[in-house]
Amino acid sequence: MPEKPTLAEATLKLEYYCSYQERCHQEVLDKLYQLGMKSDEIDAIVVHLLQHNFLNEERFARSFARGKHRIKSWGKIRIVNELKQRHISAPNIKAALSEIDDTEYYQIFETLAQRHWNSLTERDGQKKNKKFCDYLLRRGWESQLVYEKMKEFGSSTGSD
Known part of the structure; x- marks a missing residue:
């Protein structure tokens, strides 16, 4: 098993992970647990990502809704259900649906x-x-x- 990255290495990895594609909080947490980070380290990294705008749940939800609708031709019910599965808040889901004309x-x-x-x-x-x-x-x-x-x-x- 590869050794656990330092806090700085993990932060850098997650910055890249979030800049490559919009991510929700749950995906970031899953990635950090996968890297073997401790809960206090996870908190520090998530706060860093939020402060530096690498992680933005509303932006993720809007992008997700636009993409799944235009590319995969999903209806609103499926989009809402998928966002709920990703623990996206109701106001952000509402904002995401407003992206669909x-x-x-x-x-x-x-x-x-x-x-x-x-x-x-x-x-x-x-x-x-x-x-x-x-x-x-x-x-x-x-x-x-x-x-x-x-x-x-x-x-x-x-x-x-």
């Missing part, structure tokens, strides 16, 4: 729904509807949106 949100939903509906090869109408809904719900889209879209596609294709 409503027009863009519905545009991405429409594109994703259309693409997935067209990609389904299922012939049985009920099975196709279930696969369609399950896929979009898993990605965190609101059930009302998903079911309305399923009805719209189901009625437009007739007996398909």
Whole structure:
């Protein structure tokens, strides 16, 4: 097992770790425990990272929401759940959701729904509807949106 880094080495490592990509507090704590740091050292490093703006939970939450929505086409429900898993506070989650423009949100939903509906090869109408809904719900889209879209596609294709 590699030997434990000094406080200065660990601080430098974590500065790089946080500057490479936005991190939440939990990821930083996990990394510090992985390095074998003691709790008083961890506190000192986290305070240093906060004071020098390497670690900013609101900035992380906003960046996370923008990225997961635009790149992975996640809906708001999935984004909120993932942020909660990372112990992000409610005000920061609210700030993160404000990063998602409503027009863009519905545009991405429409594109994703259309693409997935067209990609389904299922012939049985009920099975196709279930696969369609399950896929979009898993990605965190609101059930009302998903079911309305399923009805719209189901009625437009007739007996398909």
